[in-house]
Structures are given as structure tokens and as C-alpha cells.
Amino acid sequence: MGSGGRAQPCLFLAVLAVSLSLGGCKRANMYSQAKSDNWDRSNFFPNGQTMRLPVAGTVPRAEPNVPVAQPAVITAEMVERGHQRYNIFCTPCHGRAGDGQGIIVQRGFPQPPDFASDQMRRISAQTIYDTITYGRGAMYSHADRVAPADRWAIASYIRALQLSRGVAVASLAPAERAKLDNAPVEPPEANSVVQPDAPIGATTATAPGTNRNSLPPATMSGGGQ
Numbered sequence: 001m002g003s004g005g006r007a008q009p010c011l012f013l014a015v016l017a018v019s020l021s022l023g024g025c026k027r028a029n030m031y032s033q034a035k036s037d038n039w040d041r042s043n044f045f046p047n048g049q050t051m052r053l054p055v056a057g058t059v060p061r062a063e064p065n066v067p068v069a070q071p072a073v074i075t076a077e078m079v080e081r082g083h084q085r086y087n088i089f090c091t092p093c094h095g096r097a098g099d100g101q102g103i104i105v106q107r108g109f110p111q112p113p114d115f116a117s118d119q120m121r122r123i124s125a126q127t128i129y130d131t132i133t134y135g136r137g138a139m140y141s142h143a144d145r146v147a148p149a150d151r152w153a154i155a156s157y158i159r160a161l162q163l164s165r166g167v168a169v170a171s172l173a174p175a176e177r178a179k180l181d182n183a184p185v186e187p188p189e190a191n192s193v194v195q196p197d198a199p200i201g202a203t204t205a206t207a208p209g210t211n212r213n214s215l216p217p218a219t220m221s222g223g224g225q
């Protein structure tokens with residue numbers, strides 16, 4: 001018993017030694033080669049850095065939910081950015097008018113509430129932000145595809161949608177009325193040509209004021225949250 005008990009650790013060590021030496025050979029082949037380490041100077045990239053920066057707008061997969069404080073004011077750029085992101089990510093269910101009649105809903109998906117309803121007009125921008133982050137009911141989280149700052153932009157655009165839905169055309173100022181009358185009527189799915197990673201202003205189908213669901217940005221900037 002005593003001698004057998006000693007033999008096993010020896011055998012184990014022998015196997016370990018052999019496997020380490022084999023592993024060492026592999027490592028020598030693949031690991032020990034001419035290459036740059038993270039912080040090495042690079043002669044290849046113009047800025048001299050080996051490490052690359054993430055592409056602008058990258059959403060970190062590890063922690064996409066680091067909260068961004070609510071911007072103090074809504075700018076026209078923010079609304080337009082939100083318009084673009086909303087059209088990409090929210091219209092399939094919520095519809096471009098925010099009435100909950102998106103294309104998926106028309107084919108049987110549970111219908112979201114109408115953003116123009118009294119209840120939805122009362123929810124805070126924070127609730128919209130949180131719903132995008134965590135999802136709600138049948139709506140899945142959009143945290144992995146809508147960056148935190150864009151969640152506020154979308155919330156501001158939903159406010160614009162809500163405002164536009166309550167406005168009587170007859171109450172518009174003449175200049176705004178003229179813009180509305182001259183705006184081209186979009187075909188139903190025109191917004192789907194927007195590329196998900198297109199920069200602000202790169203929308204091909206929708207320029208500010210051409211969508212009857214949105215008020216021109218100029219009238220948005222004074223809006224609350």
C-alpha cells in the first residue's frame with residue numbers, strides 16, 4: 001500500500017513533465033514569432049500605435065448598459081438621430097407613426113401601446129430609456145443594438161411623434177403648413193433603406209420635415225423631455 005501510494009504521484013509528475021514539454025514545443029512554434037504586442041510601436045499604422053481604437057459608435061458587448069445621463073436639452077440633431085434610430089429599430093412593431101401598427105404586429109406580434117395614448121404621453125423619458133435597455137413584456141431588450149446616448153435620442157423623437165400626433169393641421173403656422181403641403185409623401189416602407197450604421201444626416205429617404213409623422217426640428221428644440 002505504502003509503496004503503491006508513492007508510485008502514483010511519480011507517474012503523474014512524469015506525465016506532467018512530458019505534456020509540458022510537448023506543450024512547450026507547440027508554444028514555441030506559434031507564440032514565439034515576430035509580432036507586435038498591444039503597446040508596441042507600430043510602423044504599419046500611421047498613428048504609430050499597434051492597438052486599434054474601436055470604430056466610432058461601437059457598443060461594447062461586455063457592458064452596453066453603462067447609463068448615460070439624460071441630456072439637459074433636446075437639440076434638433078438629437079431628434080433627427082432619434083428619428084433615424086427609431087425608424088431602424090422600433091418601427092417593425094411600433095410603426096412609423098408610433099401607433100403600434102408596425103409590420104410585425106400586422107402579422108400577429110403582440111401590439112404595443114400607441115405612443116399618442118394618454119398613458120404613453122405620461123411615461124417619463126427615463127421609462128423610455130429603461131424600456132429600450134431592459135425590454136418589457138414581449139419587447140426584448142435593445143441594449144445590444146441601441147447605444148445609451150441613442151436611447152435618449154429615440155426618447156426625444158418619441159416626444160416629437162407624440163407632439164405631431166396631437167396637432168391639428170389647421171393650427172399650423174403658414175410657413176409650417178407650406179412645408180407640410182410641399183413634403184413628398186413617402187411610400188410605406190421608404191425608411192427601410194436607412195443603413196443601420198449610417199451617420200447622422202445620411203438618411204437617404206427622410207430629410208427633416210419630409211415625414212408627415214414628424215414635426216420640423218426647428219419646432220422641437222423648445223420641447224421638454
Ligand code: HEC
Pocket residue numbers: 086089090091092093094104109110111112113123127128131132136137138139140142146154
Ligand atoms: C419586436 C417588437 C418591438 C420592438 C422592435 C420594439 N418594441 Fe417597444 N414594445 C413592444 C411591445 C409588445 C410592447 C408592450 C409591452 C408590454 O407592456 O407588455 C412595447 C412597449 C414599449 C414601451 C412602453 C413601455 C411602458 O412603460 O409601458 C415603450 C416606451 C417602447 N416599447 C419603446 C420602444 C422603443 C424605443 C423601441 C426601439 C428602440 C421599441 N420599443 C422596439 C414591442 C416592440
